[in-house]
Amino acid sequence: MQHSLKTIFPNFSNELITTIEENGSLQDFEAGTILMRTGQYIKNTVLIIKGKIKIYREGEDGGEFLMYYLQPGQACAISMICTAKSEKSQIMAKVVEDATVMMIPLQLMDKWMMEHRSWYEFVIETYRSRFEEVLEVVDNIAFRSMDERLEFYLKRHSDACGCSEVNLSHQEIATELNTSREVVSRLLKKMEQRGLVKLNRNQIELLNFNH
Amino acid sequence: MQHSLKTIFPNFSNELITTIEENGSLQDFEAGTILMRTGQYIKNTVLIIKGKIKIYREGEDGGEFLMYYLQPGQACAISMICTAKSEKSQIMAKVVEDATVMMIPLQLMDKWMMEHRSWYEFVIETYRSRFEEVLEVVDNIAFRSMDERLEFYLKRHSDACGCSEVNLSHQEIATELNTSREVVSRLLKKMEQRGLVKLNRNQIELLNFNH
DNA sequence: TTAGGTCTGTGATAAATGTTACTGTAGGAT
């Protein structure tokens, strides 16, 4: 196997790894693919092996309000929760960097909860961390103004990729924050004047982001 | 036992009910009591037997941004998620109507997942429904303007209590929506002019709310 | 090189929301 499951999911027991390899199906998706749509029934739990997947809420006007990103070693909490009841998805999932994922049929996801302690713990931890992340999002839109939200957004991005450059256009950022490009441009300009960022085309360098 | 667990939690198996009665501790709280604070470690899972508990996010300025209400037959998803890891709470829980709750120590909550199918299903369903509710909250603040949010807020209240009167002051509503009383007063007045509500002191009657 | 696209910057203006200040009213306590 090209990508070792054991490396990406270090907490999984060996038997669990074997079971996943036997029963899951490994699939590749190109950037831009929509893995899950609002209102769609979910049939699989998704483990991320490679790439990056954006989980967002779609507005009527085409807004793509960012909830969080999924990276290797993570799983989609929504798909886990919904599969358990075979419910409709309430969110959208889009591949933003070419991805490899492990699809696990819903019956197994449920069955393993009882059989594999490490699976159970993984699922619970996934619920917890995603719930927390969504709560933080609520905090931001409920209590903070756009400039603070933008700073938080940039920080999340740099934390996620581990680098200090964010390669996005102002329009893309605006879409994910559900505001307009002009507002983002203006706020970024102010941040540049404060020495927080350096602006290039399609790229924002974060400078003193340790406050 | 004064309140029959079996009536309030009809899906629990008989053995589970017995186990809960043996191991849980029944406690009463007066309206106004804070059951859980942001940053506090959680030691128990809470099942609601009677009353109403408000789950909210606290702003720095004292805002009490409403996430959802817990009613009899429900449980606090956050406490379940956090107990599983013995993590800090990210939210506040306040009793808004005198409540009776069953406290379940964290080790048992975890143990029962393996031993009682009906407990497992209850926990999963709790996660799912709360996650969904929070997603709906995100939807509202991300995509809707204050007048729509206010309508949604009132509808949620009347749905929750099953009646068409909401007995809250404008100030209380404003606090939960993280806006100011003046804004709420203005918007309610407009709604009254549109024939959607009738305004009384400390009470809002919903009229044609079936749209 | 030129043409056409995307990305960015910025002013002018509009709309929504927040803030301040003040008024009146209802109800409870004395």
Next chain:
DNA sequence: ATCCTACAGTAACATTTATCACAGACCTAA
């Protein structure tokens, strides 16, 4: 009745965010 307090209404103004309009910069393909 009188006083006090919480609640509600509303005008004027400030601030934030959204929208419209347009110009210049950069990139790529022909």
